Amino acid sequence: MFLKRPHIALLFVSILLLSACSSKFMKLQKKGTTDEKYKAANEYYKKGDYYKAGTLFEEIVPLLKGDSLAEIAQFYNAYSQYQQRQYSMSAYLFKSFYATYANSPKAEEAFYMYANSMYKDAPNFNLDQSSTITAIDALQTFINSFPDSKYAENCVADLKDLRHRLEQKAYEKAKLYYKTSGVTIANFKAAVVAIDNFQKDFPDSEYIEELSFLKVQSQYDLASVSFENKQKERFTDALKFQEEFVDKFPKSKYLKQAEKIYEGSTKGLEKAVKYEQEVKELKAKEAARVAKEKEEASKKEEKPGDSKP
Structure with a gap:
């Protein structure tokens, strides 16, 4: 029967061999x-x-x-x-090897493999990046410790990749705050802060122009929905951000939108200044009224009574 169906015979032999190998391995373990x-x-x-x-x-x-x-x-x-591909475990074991055998001829390779394992274990940019930061630290430490290593070039490439993941993560985070900023004033503030942090951390990013404009837009929107007593400061910041944006990106595709924001912020600031002046005048009038009432009350208390001597 097996001769008529050679593939079945081959499968049967393979099963026997695997079973025998497995049995041998288990016996060796015990x-x-x-x-x-x-x-x-x-x-x-x-x-x-x-x-x-x-x-x-x-x-x-x-x-x-x-x-x-x-x-x-x-x-x-x-x-x-x-x-x-048990990278978390291999990272631990390679690091442990380096700590135990720091003078070994394989110490440098072990340190690199620890850093490389951490790199392999780092998640995609859309997930939590805590382990990415740890991997960056490991790779940078290796480069600092072994600058002439044959593995240094690989570490530099891996560092570039991991930093790009952090950049993408920060970009998506800032964009998310912007997209949800219509929900609350806190979200407008969060968008501005997130973009400001991105500008500091990744000044040469390919996303910097887009986010710089969104910072202007977010600040303008924040000022527009703020209470009147907050608008002067916030429209002033919107104008400042707009001027910084135009100076840095004079040929930006967002230039027309930025100009409209400038016009809106200027008008908003004028209204805010006018409101502030009106509030000051009202406070001054109220203060004068209160002072006058106190003066009149004081005069009444000082007026002599009709009582007999």
């Missing part, structure tokens, strides 16, 4: 000596079976403390995790 496990782990590693290699290396590393084989076992255990 009854194998440390030397046997070390030798098998190296063979599995060379064959690219990083799961079995890593499993055995992990078992024997604690047993090899003080042994000359401990260093290489720990090093390849870290690589086994890396090859399985």
Whole structure:
């Protein structure tokens, strides 16, 4: 029957071989000596079976403390995790190797692989970037420690990529504040602050022109919906941001919109100044009225009564 269906025969043989290999590996785990496990782990590693290699290396590393084989076992255990894309674990193991064997010929490579594992573990820009910042620190520390390393160029490229992720994250965050700024005054403020921070952190970004304009727009919108006693300051800031934008981007595609904002901010500021003046006049009149009433009350108290001597 198997001769008529060779693919079934081949599948059957493969299953038998896998079963035999699995049985051999389990037997090695249970009854194998440390030397046997070390030798098998190296063979599995060379064959690219990083799961079995890593499993055995992990078992024997604690047993090899003080042994000359401990260093290489720990090093390849870290690589086994890396090859399985267990980057968080490989980062931990490579860092631990460097801390334990700082004078090892493999110390530099271990430090680089720690930084590289952190880079591989960093998320896309739209997710939390805490680990990205840690990866940037690791890569920069490696470059500072080994400036002439053959890995330095790779670290520079990885740093550029990670910083671009932070840039995109900051850009999307600022845009989100702007898009939702119509909800509350707090959102208008948050948009201005987020864009201001972006300008400081990424002055050469490809997004800087767009966000600089959105900062002008956000500040103008904030001033427009503010209470009258806040408008003078906020329209003044809108005009300042608009002038800074035009000076930096005199040929911007947002120039016409910026000019309209300038006109609107100027009118808004004039109204705000007028309102402020009216409030001052009203306060002055009220103060004068109160003072007059006090004066009249004081005169009445000083007037002599009709009582007999």
